[in-house]
Amino acid sequence: MSKVKVAINGYGTIGKRVADAVQMQKDMEIVGISKTKPNFEAFVALDKGYQVYAPADKLKGMETGGVDASGTIEDMIQTADIVVDCTPGGFGDENKALYTKAGVKAIWQGGEEHELAGCSFNADANYEEALGRDFVRVVSCNTTGLCRVIYPLDQEFGIKKVRVTLMRRAADPNDVKKGPINAIVPSPIKLPSHHGPDVKSVIPHINITSTAVVLSTTLMHLHSLNIEMDKQCTAEEVADLLAAQSRIRFIGQGITSTAEIMELGKDLGRPRGDMWENCIWEQSVTIDEGELYFFQGIHQESDVIPENVDAIRAMMELESNGARSIEKTNKAMGI
Amino acid sequence: MSKVKVAINGYGTIGKRVADAVQMQKDMEIVGISKTKPNFEAFVALDKGYQVYAPADKLKGMETGGVDASGTIEDMIQTADIVVDCTPGGFGDENKALYTKAGVKAIWQGGEEHELAGCSFNADANYEEALGRDFVRVVSCNTTGLCRVIYPLDQEFGIKKVRVTLMRRAADPNDVKKGPINAIVPSPIKLPSHHGPDVKSVIPHINITSTAVVLSTTLMHLHSLNIEMDKQCTAEEVADLLAAQSRIRFIGQGITSTAEIMELGKDLGRPRGDMWENCIWEQSVTIDEGELYFFQGIHQESDVIPENVDAIRAMMELESNGARSIEKTNKAMGI
Incomplete structure (x- = not known):
């Protein structure tokens, strides 16, 4: 079975953790992460073997900063089945247009409003609601x-x-x-x-x-x-x-x-x-x-990480049963 | 009318504030405060004109430290009608014996148990309960x-x-x-x-x-x-x-x-x-x-201060009506 291709848009506190958690799973993999600045997190991402992408207007800055970017965020999205959006809150509408245009599924975090995705997710409470959906919001x-x-x-x-x-x-x-x-x-x-x-x-x-x-x-x-x-x-x-x-x-x-x-x-x-x-x-x-x-x-930096993994699994219909997805996620992460 | 004579046993965060608040009232005055160490608070107390007392075994240290103490805590209690005990919690029983022996009324703070005084006080809620009492505890x-x-x-x-x-x-x-x-x-x-x-x-x-x-x-x-x-x-x-x-x-x-x-x-x-x-x-x-x-x-350092003043007034029967005591205290302090 080929793995589901996951892109991480926004590689900060949550994004970098979701990337690592996804990479630990058997049924999904990271195809790229996006950064806007060539800081230490970008270098660590490269060390980990992640393809690093950047907004078109930041590519030059990444190069100057010594980070070898693989392309634009639009390029990254093209390679993915699903994007986990971990950008700061407030870019929801703008990014939704991007994902819709590219025909890619997307997950937002709790910083965005419920209405943006139409489905607010917690793996225990409503896994089934997210099955096959294009857009889901993992709550804060x-x-x-x-x-x-x-x-x-x-x-x-x-x-x-x-x-x-x-x-x-x-x-x-x-x-x-x-x-x-x-x-x-x-x-x-x-x-x-x-x-x-x-x-x-x-x-x-x-x-x-x-x-x-x-x-x-x-x-x-x-x-x-x-x-x-x-x-x-x-x-x-x-x-x-x-x-x-x-x-x-x-x-x-x-x-x-x-x-x-x-x-x-x-x-x-x-x-x-x-x-x-x-x-x-x-x-x-x-x-x-x-x-x-x-x-x-x-723990504000990490409790939503396994939930993001489960949301991917539900949306991509890798697993129809929430309890079984939770078990897979937990086992892979060591929870 | 002669003023009620108040001694402050323990001149720390609460004690020094009670002393100043008492001194502002028309119907009571500070006859002494007690310190165990010759630190900056003792010097400020002297500057304010308070008589400084100390435990018998600390008098020498006070002298060495340049603080001219007026006598022991037992001496201080002799000069007072009522003691406001602002020592750290836990010395209640010991000090109660001291006050009882000297025939002086005493107020404790919230660090002591209710049972020590038998009356826990808040000026709004139960002023009348403290009227004429020998021992009262102002709650935390x-x-x-x-x-x-x-x-x-x-x-x-x-x-x-x-x-x-x-x-x-x-x-x-x-x-x-x-x-x-x-x-x-x-x-x-x-x-x-x-x-x-x-x-x-x-x-x-x-x-x-x-x-x-x-x-x-x-x-x-x-x-x-x-x-x-x-x-x-x-x-x-x-x-x-x-x-x-x-x-x-x-x-x-x-x-x-x-x-x-x-x-x-x-x-x-x-x-x-x-x-x-x-x-x-x-x-x-x-x-x-x-x-x-x-x-x-x-404000943990100061909200009990006016309550201590009212407790003195109730215990010494300077005022039989709680609302009127509160009014006097507030006016004198500028609340």
Whole structure:
């Protein structure tokens, strides 16, 4: 069987990780990645054997910078069956025209609106909805993290109401331009935040209200969740259910913070120290007055990576069953 | 009328602020403060004209360090009608024996347990309970901030359930020994946190569940609140009620973070730039599906200061009416 040809448009935090995860799979391969600047990431991409492409007006700059580009982004798209668009949010419409013209499928990330793709994706919750589709949006890291816990809890116990406070990292670790370095920033100030509706773009019937703040940290997001469920259940039943999910990792063993979770990712030998799973503190899973509470850490740079791989598999109909795709992705990545 | 004589045992973050606030009042005065080390705070205290006392075994060190101490802590207590104990948490029992022996009234801070004093105090919620008492505990900064909003909302609309995520600063700005500098620390991991029960030590019938984390910031705590009320009401009605409370300040005008709130405190000319009031983002006050949400910033170094002054007034029966004490305190401090 020939492998599905995947191009990565935008080789930043998410793009470079998706490229490596795709390359690990048996049924897909990277045919090219795009960069706009000849920086260290472009050189590492070449070292890894990826064909590097660039916007037409940046080719000269790439050459000057010593990066041997294989052609334009349009050239790259021609070689692909599907493009994973990891460009910064806001270029959606422009790029959609490009992909449509080339007759290539495309995946966007959570920075774009649901309407652009018409299908917002989480592998656990709605894999089948993406089967054969031309355009899919893999929801953001926070929404992915929420869907991964909300979907199984709703299936098992029925969800009446989710209330969540999202504590977001200020910037990714390599981003030296953003703050805050010493403040708490309600974001948005006007409540509720967009994260609740974004979960509903994947699981429409969920009743969820979210609030969010931005913090002086770069390592992970943290969610403080409160969930009312239809069926009464114990903390042990919830813990057993969540622990059985392949993209949820229970943490304990002296881990007291997001910093130690990321240290664990490095100690485990994960590529870039990534922690692809929701990290739930087992000890935090509590039923108080009939309502569920727990804390989970979400690694903003990497939790959507396996979801992108599954989205490719669904859209290219490499696998009709979501659970089997998840199993393949996990096995290849080592989750 | 002779002024009530107040001694401050422990002249750190809270103690030095209580001293200055007491000194501003017409009906009370500082007769001494205690220090254990001859550091800059001791020198500033002398400059302000406070008598500085020290534990007997530290007097020599004070002298060597150039601080002219007036005597031991036992000596200081002899001169006072009431002691405000701002020593680090955990010395409660020991100090209580000292105060009892000297026949002096005492106030502890939120670091001590409710049982030590038998009365946990918030000026709005239970001033009358402290009238004439020998021992009172002024609840912590976070609990004070919660009581200030919960009490009036409960009086006006009836509170069914409070759910709150407390995002706590890592350390005070002058504390260079604590972290985290880049992490989110669920604290406690085991839920719910003690803050809910602490609110109940002041307003026993409130149904409240809290979760808390510690963050990489020094400036303020931030609370993300969700409140279900008995009576239906609009966001405007809630905003009007909260805006009418003298120790709640509504913020807007381009303030997007805790850092800008503290900048405002400095620009207003507040002593030490303190922000004694709960700072609620007006725009955040929202009713969503019948439930109230809002964000408030709590200045951990200073919000309990006016409460300590009111506690003195209640215990010494300088004023039988809580609202009138609050008015006197606020006027003298410039709230």
